[in-house]
Amino acid sequence: MTSPDLYFIKQQFTLGAYPALLSISLPDDSSPDYIPTLLYKVRAHLALGDNTAALALLPTDTENITLRAAAALARGEQGLETLRDLCVEIEADEDSEEWEKETVQVLAATAFIRAGEIEEALETLRGEGKIEHALLSQVYLSLARPALAQKVLAPALKANPDALVLQLAESAISLVTGSQGTSGKAVVRILRGELSPAQSDLEEAESILSRAKCEQGSSDMLVAMVVAAGLSAKKGEADQLWSRLLKQHPSHPLVADIGAKELLFDECASKFEVPPRAVAVA
Numbered sequence: 162m163t164s165p166d167l168y169f170i171k172q173q174f175t176l177g178a179y180p181a182l183l184s185i186s187l188p189d190d191s192s193p194d195y196i197p198t199l200l201y202k203v204r205a206h207l208a209l210g211d212n213t214a215a216l217a218l219l220p221t222d223t224e225n226i227t228l229r230a231a232a233a234l235a236r237g238e239q240g241l242e243t244l245r246d247l248c249v250e251i252e253a254d255e256d257s258e259e260w261e262k263e264t265v266q267v268l269a270a271t272a273f274i275r276a277g278e279i280e281e282a283l284e285t286l287r288g289e290g291k292i293e294h295a296l297l298s299q300v301y302l303s304l305a306r307p308a309l310a311q312k313v314l315a316p317a318l319k320a321n322p323d324a325l326v327l328q329l330a331e332s333a334i335s336l337v338t339g340s341q342g343t344s345g346k347a348v349v350r351i352l353r354g355e356l357s358p359a360q361s362d363l364e365e366a367e368s369i370l371s372r373a374k375c376e377q378g379s380s381d382m383l384v385a386m387v388v389a390a391g392l393s394a395k396k397g398e399a400d401q402l403w404s405r406l407l408k409q410h411p412s413h414p415l416v417a418d419i420g421a422k423e424l425l426f427d428e429c430a431s432k433f434e435v436p437p438r439a440v441a442v443a
């Protein structure tokens with residue numbers, strides 16, 4: 162079972178909050194979360210284009226296959242052959258965990274896509290993991306095959322309707338095809354400017370998450386509701402939702418970020434001297 166801390170890190174990575182991930186401290190190296198957290202930090206550096214920093218985080222003598230795959234991805238085209246070997250190795254390893262197989266295949270496919278080896282990427286993404294299905298659907302979408310992308314994504318989405326990575330993949334397909342799926346509707350509607358229906362979807366989702374006591378999911382949904390209300394120019398409603406966020410989730414990254422900006426503004430404002438009022442001279 163994924164720990165709450167690792168769940169939050171995965172969600173941040175899926176949402177593209179890479180700078181926030183880089184500020185997260187690594188757990189003790191004896192923790193089961195150590196390697197997955199290290200991988201997400203490395204992948205955040207890679208997503209930001211800083212391959213040197215990614216390699217600096219990785220131990221050079223590691224035997225862990227997922228860390229070796231991340232290092233190979235960081236080396237660009239020089240690491241392609243290594244990734245091919247690692248894919249074969251992990252397929253033959255009956256003791257490896259599913260998340261390890263999924264991670265190696267996704268990292269390898271990412272490298273193949275970057276190198277223009279699309280067919281090899283498609284062949285690599287043959288697992289049953291959520292991330293593999295999401296990435297495979299986006300590869301087909303990039304090839305102007307939205308119907309095939311939807312066909313690949315549908316079974317995974319049916320089995321895991323609440324998986325954020327699948328919802329985002331579905332939203333991307335919906336933006337291309339003009340259709341709306343069963344999940345991720347609020348994202349699509351906000352991007353289209355359909356703010357009132359988006360708010361209804363978000364309120365329903367937030368209610369479900371609250372009843373399920375999903376703390377991190379509830380806070381992220383409340384943030385989305387603040388954004389939707391703000392874009393709708395409903396200042397009173399946006400202020401009420403923001404007050405709820407401050408009270409219920411004071412440690413949320415957005416709250417911390419806005420708080421820091423408020424302090425910076427007050428500091429700058431205190432240093433600003435209002436010039437004397439101009440007096441007309443006859």
